[in-house]
Amino acid sequence: MFKSTQALFGGLLWCVSGPSTKVPIIRTQANIPSRITGRPRGVFPPPQKARQRKRLRSVDRVVDTVSAALERNGQTSKAVSRWFAEMPREEEMLPKDKYTLFDKKEKSYRKSIHKLPKWTRVSQRVNPPGF
Amino acid sequence: MSYFRITLIRSAIGLPRRSTDVLKALGLKKRMATVFHSVSPSVAGQIMKVKELVHVEECQYRLTKQEVHLERKPDPGYYIEKSCAEQRSELGGQ
Numbered sequence: 001m002f003k004s005t006q007a008l009f010g011g012l013l014w015c016v017s018g019p020s021t022k023v024p025i026i027r028t029q030a031n032i033p034s035r036i037t038g039r040p041r042g043v044f045p046p047p048q049k050a051r052q053r054k055r056l057r058s059v060d061r062v063v064d065t066v067s068a069a070l071e072r073n074g075q076t077s078k079a080v081s082r083w084f085a086e087m088p089r090e091e092e093m094l095p096k097d098k099y100t101l102f103d104k105k106e107k108s109y110r111k112s113i114h115k116l117p118k119w120t121r122v123s124q125r126v127n128p129p130g131f
Numbered sequence: 132m133s134y135f136r137i138t139l140i141r142s143a144i145g146l147p148r149r150s151t152d153v154l155k156a157l158g159l160k161k162r163m164a165t166v167f168h169s170v171s172p173s174v175a176g177q178i179m180k181v182k183e184l185v186h187v188e189e190c191q192y193r194l195t196k197q198e199v200h201l202e203r204k205p206d207p208g209y210y211i212e213k214s215c216a217e218q219r220s221e222l223g224g225q
Contacts, residue, residue, distance in 0.1 A: 055183070062182045069133060069170045069189040077172040079179035121141055121183045 036099060036114045049099055051120075052113065056090040056098065059123060087125050102131050134167045135174055136188040143184060153180045167193040 037046040067080050090098075096110070101124050103111040109131060113119050139159040143150040157177055158166040168174045170189065178187055194202075 058186070059182050062178065062185065062187045065187045065189060066135070066175045066178050066182075069135065070172065070175055072133065072189075073170050075170070075172050075175075077175040077179070079176045083179065118146060121143075121146060123183060 032115055034112070036112045048114070052098060053090060055120060056093070056125075060089050087123070093125060097125060097127065102127050133170050133189050133191055134193050135170055135178065136165060136167055136190045136194075137178065138163065138165045138186045139184060140186050141184040143181070150181055150184070153177050154184070157181075159185070165194075165199045 036048050036052075063080060063083055066077070067084070070077055070080065088097075099113050100110040101113055101116060102109060103115075113124065116122065116124055137157060137159065139154065139162050142162050143154055154160075157168065157174075158164075167190075178185065
């Protein structure tokens with residue numbers, strides 16, 4: 001018998017309309033896996049990290065295309081030049097910065113990047129000064 | 132004169148309102164939609180706002196919506212040797 005205790009729910013929000021439709025509707029902050037890689041670790045490298053690198057490279061490619069097109073027309077853009085001045089490219093980044101980000105509330109001051117809301121659609125590349 | 136060919140790859144659902152507004156300003160209403168804009172700093176700035184969501188190429192010509200659609204049309208697997216009208220005119224000539 002399924003009892004709707006706090007422990008069984010495990011922090012998930014459930015559809016409570018009927019027993020057949022008990023599917024998690026929202027993944028809350030508490031239920032994001034602690035590691036991006038998952039456990040137990042398989043023999044192959046985890047694809048989430050490969051996709052993260054792919055996304056970083058695709059953003060690099062977009063900025064490169066825009067910059068090259070502007071240069072060919074003899075124009076400049078503040079947003080593009082600022083990006084090149086401030087942001088590292090994917091190949092220049094440390095693995096630490098690719099897969100984790102600074103968080104003052106964590107013991108080690110780092111948390112996994114997949115804890116960042118909308119992490120597949122935002123650019124998070126640099127640390128605060130001194131970290 | 133060159134153009135940016137901008138394709139929306141990822142949707143802006145759940146992102147800040149401003150991302151959606153920038154996409155609207157660029158004319159991107161749904162995923163995989165393609166628009167053409169002439170290369171200029173203002174368009175470049177707009178692309179930079181949504182760089183995680185789009186794929187950008189530089190091209191020399193602005194294509195119409197139909198031409199973009201035809202690029203994706205698969206090969207029909209046959210070719211027309213002769214049309215009916217041609218065949219009829221040949222038969223009529225004999």
